[in-house]
Each structure stands twice: as structure tokens, then as C-alpha cells.
Amino acid sequence: MDLTGVTEVSDEDELRELIGHPLPRVLHKQRAALHELDRQWLALSPFCLIATSDAAGRCDVSPKGDPAGFTVVLDDRTIAVPERPGNRRAGGFRNILANPHVGLLYFIPGRGDTLRINGRARLVRDAPFFDEMVVEGHRPRLAILVEIDEVFHHCSKAFLRSRLWQADTWAPEEMAPRAVIAKTLEQQDVSLAELERYYGPEYAKKLYA
DSSP, X not given: OOOTTOOOOOSHHHHHHHHOOOOHHHHTOOBSSOOHHHHXXXXXXXXXXXXXXXXXXXXXXXXXXXXXXXXEEEETTEEEEEOOOOOSOOHHHXXXXXXXXXXXXXXXXXXXXXXXXXXXXXXXXXXXXXXXXXXXXXXXXXXXXXXXXXXXXXXXXXXXXXXXTOGGGOOGGGSOOHHHHHHHHTOTTSOHHHHHHHTSGGGGGGTTO
């Protein structure tokens, strides 16, 4: 790639000259503990993104989803997120073992604002609260225990700009189906018909298997 003509921003003074400074109410809105409204948000949220990085700073973001309220609030400074069956790459889990700092972004479908939590995570293989995490008979083998450093709500501008929740903008059929992506990029030795069966209606029946 030819990067001729690219002008890089190299320090915070230059950055601030371009984007300005946050208002005091924005700069100081983070809190060190959950408010009752935060607890209500977590009880209604079925989905979050967890950002991690390894000891060298290489980053990973992993989606987590379950029935609303899947994140267990242990106290005002501690939450727990259950493990569910996945691809076993364990990138985020391995990162946590090397670097405990995590960032979580919680969504409520249809809402443009989000709840952000930053903290320090540990992996736990069992605890009494695992009993609260059972879904369709699946009791997690792991959970991410997060000690909260800061929590705050984020505005909806990105969602408004992207029109993310407006169904009239959705066009999932314009992108190749998951089976085609898998055949092209990941499993060239497997037939497309077999991949279509795998990612077909039966796929949803294996979420907790």
C-alpha cells in the first residue's frame, strides 16, 4: 500500500487540536461501582463484547450472548460472565491469563446507548454462582470474574449514524452466507452442501452442546 501523503497524528496536543476537549460531565462520568440503573441494564442485556489483550498488547474482542441477565452481579464492584461452548480458540481466555485488564460493552437490542465496564478479570472454574448460570442444562466450566475499575454509560451517536437497529437498512443477503465463507476461507476440503447442513436450522440446536 502506498501511504504517500498520509499525515499521522503523533501526540495528544495535536489530537486535541483536531477533536477538542470533552465537557466536564463527560470527562468525569465514570464511576467505581455499579448503580442500581447499571444493575437494571445488566439484567436486560443479552449481549456484550469483551476486549482483552495479551502481555505484548495484541488485542482481541469476543462476543458473548445468552438470555438477558446472563451476567451475574455479585456485588457493586464485581460481575461474572459465563463461558459457553464455542470454537475453543480461547483467545480472550488466554489473554486474561497473561493480562487481566478487560473492557466490556453491554447492549440492549433497540437501544443506542451502551453500558461500558473496565476492570481486571480472572478465570474461575467453579463457584456457587455457577448455579445461576445454567441455561438449557449447561452449567459453564469457566466464568470470567471481573473486578470493576470504572463503569459508565455511552451515548447513542454511533448507533444513530449507522442506523444499526433500523430494520429497513438491513440487507443480510447481500453478504455471502456463513457456509460459503467457511468453504472459501476455512474449510476448503469440506463440501458446500455439508457446510450448509452444518450451519442450517440444526445449528441453533447445538448452542449449549
